[in-house]
Amino acid sequence: MNRKTIFAGLIILAACEEFQPKAPQAYELLDGPVSGLSEAENLQFLRGDVAFNDEVFTSANGLGPLFVATSCGSCHPGDGKGHPFTTLTRFGQTDENGNQYLNVGGPQLQHRAIPGFTPEVIPQNATLSRFTPPANTGLGFIDAVSDAEILAWADPDDNDGDGISGVPNWISLKQYVKERPNSVTQNGRYIGRFGKKAATYDLLQQTATAYNQDIGITSSFEPVDTHSGLVFDPEVSNQTINDVVFYLKALKAPEPRPESNSIEGKQLFTTIGCSKCHRPEMKTGNSSIAAIANKAFYPYSDFLLHDMGSSLDDGYTEGSAKTYEWRTPPLWGVGLSKKSQGGQYFLLHDGRARSIEEAILLHGGEGIQSRSNYEALTNEEKTKLIRFLESL
């Protein structure tokens, strides 16, 4: 008995990891760093991870008073796409002359408030659009793409006659944002690449704006309180912002999953014209993170704006984008969306599409031909195509 007990104890001690849940396959997860970070970069990644996923804001450390979410991780669970619970609402007007509602809380609605405060409401006559929080993965690769690489696929006048144009969103730079080397400008405006309308220049702007507009946290970059309109002391340090920016830059790109029929699906993807906007491959330029510099990656996006037709025209715009123009969303990781959206799909810019097929069928404008081509496929071909998309 005693020997048996001791023996059993030793077995447990030696094999305790065997009795623990196994790690999911890397291709089942969106979070985690890109491989090849240095030890110092790993440390900064971990700091950013804690700030992004673990730090919760309350009224004691600056939440609000008006806000949308209480932490970064609330909107991007597992670094994946968000849920309607944390979907943002932006409001403005139909023209591209700049947001007219900045003095009444625009461009973003903070529809929640700490006790004692009243949340914002959409001003009369303002137009609005809802934005589902995007997945974070691979953002560093997108950030490291040169403007020339993006412009290589732009075809504003549809010179090739394929019915697809693709234009950059030309935006004004925030004062604190540093322009990329070899940036291309047009009338003093720069190419945006992040956000549903590609109205954000880089991940510093994205991070500082999200702290401010989503959580109500001021920083030295975005010091104006969204409720009072006054300049506040920073409620988050530059160090934390920089760590979060690094974290976002260093997140790995989604890894393809071994779905069946993906080769035939990929062929169909190209044949019916999806790849004209959902550009399969891009290449990064130089980057301060060696692990993502000068690498090929597979976002399935051209990061340009396209006319998506009247059914996706919300009457709201940002930068030089028209109300019906949307940035091509990267399709990588789309198959994992359900794992961060509560077991369901909420696709397209506002989550209105509840399946990949529904998202395809909502394509209009420049996407109408591809949609028609999809509709003409057999059921078996449609299944293969969707399996391919789910494998990205």
Next chain:
Amino acid sequence: MKISLLIIVAVVMCLNVTAQVDSTLFKRTQQDTSKLLLNMDAVYNRPFLSVSKLPVAVGGYVEANWQHLGTDGVSEGHQFQMRRLTLFVASSISRRIKFLSELEFEDGTKEINIEFASVDFEFHPLLNFRGGIVMNPIGAFNQNHDGPKWEFIDRPISATQLLPATWSNVGFGLYGKLYKNNWVYAYETYLTNGFDDQIISNNENKTFLPASKLNKDRFEESFNGVPLLTAKVAIRNKRIGELGLSYMGGVYNKFQEDGLVLDEKRKHRTWAIDFNTVLLTGTYLTTEWTYTRVDVPSSYSQQYGDKQWGGFFDVVQPVFRKSILGFERSVVNAICRFEYVDWNLGKFLETGDNIHEDIVSVVPGISWRPNAQTVIRLNYRYNWQTDILGNPASKTAGFQFGFSSYF
């Protein structure tokens, strides 16, 4: 404050050292087993040591463990933990006036709490007065939480992560008992200082009553001036077991300050039911379930739920009683705990889908009691924890081994 505590610890340790020199100075206080004991009697149902003829008795318990847990393939490795060192000091000021205190050091000296320090005035079996720092009688575990009484290394999740065990506060109240044949009926009710707005504004990112334990000022001043009412009734039959029903409610927010109105009064209410029995097979069953409602402002976030519930169900089956390694009255038990907590009951306004933020846990194991006051435990824990959106559960599992003993 810390210095005073260290002095108390030093004194108690000196007494122990003295006992090593001459153990005849110490004697175990006899426990009265003739009465039907309830969970609410737990603070007095402990082994005490009295020293010579001093009218003071001391005691305590200690618990330490090793664990190796992993979550979705990531483990912190081997962890050795000194979870608690608890000291009791009791004295009879007169025949019907008693003092009892409980001082707890958690995780070394990371948390030092006076969990109980009250004076009892016994007027009549049905009417007694207690004042000081009391343990609010919500559920059963909050009052009956000593490590050596439980076969599981972790405290129940519902007791510590939904209810705030050990939750104690400053206040006054009444308690009493009525014995009739095989039955005992009892009640307790207290008015104490209460919770604060950290229950809906905390680092857990969910409605979390235990967050108010961070407010050390609660032993000095009420957060909002409104007393917290806690009340419990319990009934026990010698053959059937014990059933307890309890309630705890009050106002948690600061609705005015310096005469200025800041918000409306926001209430929280908790109901709990507990039951324990011993089957004819000798199987011990213990369970406690609780339901909480919190008035969360509608303009706040559904991240913080307005309804919560959860509980646990323990099964302890003695499998043999015999001498083991010279411990003549050893008992070995097969044990299993089932736990469930949902911190956010309700549906999303945006989709109408269920809000999750819940955990399911199963803890099988074995325990060995070399004597009634000491337990050595081996637990295997498996948790499935789901985030607010209901994404695939993160799984945590692993072994825990440790002991807990009165001294």
